[in-house]
Amino acid sequence: MATDKIRCSTVIKASPKKIYDAWLDGRQHTQMTGGNRATGSGRIGGRFTAWDGYIEGRNLELKPGRQIVQEWRASDFPKNAPSSRLEVKLEKAATGTRVTLIHSEIPSGMGASYLDGWKNFYFLPMQEHFAARPKAKPTTAAKKKEASKQRTAKLTAAAARAALRKRAGKVEGC
Numbered sequence: 387m388a389t390d391k392i393r394c395s396t397v398i399k400a401s402p403k404k405i406y407d408a409w410l411d412g413r414q415h416t417q418m419t420g421g422n423r424a425t426g427s428g429r430i431g432g433r434f435t436a437w438d439g440y441i442e443g444r445n446l447e448l449k450p451g452r453q454i455v456q457e458w459r460a461s462d463f464p465k466n467a468p469s470s471r472l473e474v475k476l477e478k479a480a481t482g483t484r485v486t487l488i489h490s491e492i493p494s495g496m497g498a499s500y501l502d503g504w505k506n507f508y509f510l511p512m513q514e515h516f517a518a519r520p521k522a523k524p525t526t527a528a529k530k531k532e533a534s535k536q537r538t539a540k541l542t543a544a545a546a547r548a549a550l551r552k553r554a555g556k557v558e559g560c
Contacts (some may be wrong), residue, residue, distance in 0.1 A: 387467070390497025395486035396509045399518035401485045402476035403451040409474060410454065419509040437507070441470060452476055455502075458489070460500075465495070467493040483515070485509070 400404060407428075408414035415424035415436060424436040427445060437440045440461050441526035453476065459469040468491065475486040487504055489497075 389470075389490065389496040390492040390500075391488070391490040392492065392497045392504075393483055393486065393488050393499045394501060394504055394509075396513070397479045397482050398509075398512050398516050399482040401451075402478060404516070404552050405476055405483050405485060405512075406451045406454065410448075418512050418515040419508060420515075423506075443472075446471075449452055463493055463496075485512070 391441055395413075410426045410428045412424045412426035412434070413435075415426055416422065419436065422437045424434065424438070426432075426434045428448070430445050433442070434456070438530045441458065442461075443456045443458040445454065445456055447453065453472040454472075455474045456474075457469045458472040462468075468508060470491040471492075471548045473488040473490075475484075475488070477484045477486070489500055489504070492500055
């Protein structure tokens with residue numbers, strides 16, 4: 387069976403260890419991808435899910451702070467297609483960590499959509515998540531102002547994803 391292979395990378399403003407740990411921990415993975423529920427495991431053979439169950443798989447190889455290799459399957463893979471393989475390489479860079487994804491054994495014809503997905507639903511939310519600075523404790527007036535702002539500026543998940551797609555040009559190598 388013919389398959390697709392894609393490769394993309396970007397620099398994230400965080401240490402390799404911080405990204406490695408977040409990728410494998412369900413709660414942190416959920417946060418770094420914009421709140422889409424994930425489960426995780428930090429052991430070889432451990433199972434995981436991501437994007438509210440859209441993705442599932444298991445860890446094949448783990449090199450702390452350097453590399454994650456996973457068996458990876460999306461719910462839209464053809465029923466008879468085997469799982470794909472995802473390699474996440476983490477390399478120290480001047481401004482953080484170069485994250486390189488090598489996604490292989492993707493069912494033929496699906497590679498381009500996964501390339502867009504890695505950019506829009508992983509790299510962009512990760513850049514925003516890891517770039518966020520801890521906020522100072524707000525005053526009561528600031529809390530009221532922020533609550534008011536949140537009520538008037540709530541975005542739906544679809545609108546937020548559309549906004550991420552608009553900024554997709556900021557991710558290199560995809």
